[in-house]
Amino acid sequence: MTNLMRSELGNSLAVPEQVGQYLTFLVGDETFGVSILDIKEIIEIVNVTRVPLTPDYIHGVINLRGNVVPVIDLAARLRHKPTQISKLSCIVLVAVQVAESSQLIGMLVDEVREILEIPPANIQPAPDFGTDIRTDFIQAMARVDDAFIILLAIGRVLSLEELSQLRELVADRD
DSSP states (O other), rough: HHHHHHHTTTTOOOOOOOOOOEEEEEEEEEEEEGGGGGGGEEEEEEOOOOOSSSSSEEEEEEEETTEEEEEEHHHHHHTTOOOOOOOOOOOEEEEEEEEEEEEEEEEEEEEEEEEEOOOGGGGGGGOSOSSSGGGGGGEEEEEEEEEEEEEEOOOHHSSSHHHHHHHHHHHHHH
16 A cells, blocks of 8 residues: 555545655765756767866767767866776766756766665755865765765756856857
8 A cells, every 4th residue: 555545544635755766876986876857868988079178077078969968077076086987987968957958968977876766864965064075066965774875966066157168168069
């Protein structure tokens, strides 16, 4: 019997708890998560064209079905060592809202792990201290078994100004 059915039988208006689904991946030795609602696609590393005069965390651009897509090195962006490409490295494509449109961005990660279902009771606010990444990049902390996973705020991993630079980069390549 589902929670909703139990609620109806008990004449309660309780709403069943919504479990969030998160794609987890490794960047360096840390596990991060992103809501699967933000994920568009996961692809293998393809030919990445380096673009001169871009920040170190911009790994380059790829041709995705005729569209230019910027790829950020998430490790470099989070102030870790740059990603060492391995056979497990891949690009996670996310859509980030910029003004009134959306920009497809690739995130270079060390390894995609799994999709986890995490109930809201296991999600806690981001800490004000104690992490080695900017706290504004953290949407929340998720408790999974005995460990915590950092849930990234993808919209904040790149600032609006940086996204504008990426849009100009893509426009120049088209």
